[in-house]
Amino acid sequence: MLAAIQADPNLPMQFQKAVLDQQAQFAQIAADVEKAELVADQANTAVVNQTMQVEAKADHWPTYAWRPFVGFCFGLAWIGAYFIIPLLRGWWPNNAQQSIPPEAWIAIGGVLGVASFFRGKMQSDARVTSDDRG
Known part of the structure; x- marks a missing residue:
């Protein structure tokens, strides 16, 4: 192979060109x-947004109240994990400690915190029309 390359000076360039073409x-x-x-x-996000809009416009309270309910549950879990459990740590059996991965809280905070803030702000503004379902 070395002899073939030395005999034809175009072979190294052809090989390099083939490698670059493949790259x-x-x-x-x-x-x-x-x-x-x-x-x-983008398609998945559009489907999720459409689903959330349909749920928010539903006539049955369990359908339109489910997401806020879950948000409040996560909020209570956060309060329990970071405030109540540390306060009770001295009285906790065997001084047990609950460990919650930080990624879980980042996801919850990102989705619920920002979304809930802006949704609550929108709902509290009297200039924004809504159907006042509770």
Whole structure:
């Protein structure tokens, strides 16, 4: 192989060109996959938003109250985990400690905290029309 490369000086350039062409193809495939993932994420988000809007406009209280109920449950869990359990730690049997992964709280805070803040702000503004279902 070395003798063939030494005999034809164009072979190393052809090999390098083939490698670069293959790298360009891989980069194009990666870009296409990334675009497809973004399109799928956008479609998924649109479906979730549409579902939430339908639930919010539902006539039955369990349907439109479910998400706020879950939000309040997470809020109570957060208060319990970070305030009540540490206060009770001295009285807790065997000094047990509950460990909650920080990623769980980041997800809850990001989804419920921001969304609940803006939703509550919107609902408290008298200029925003709503159906006042409670």
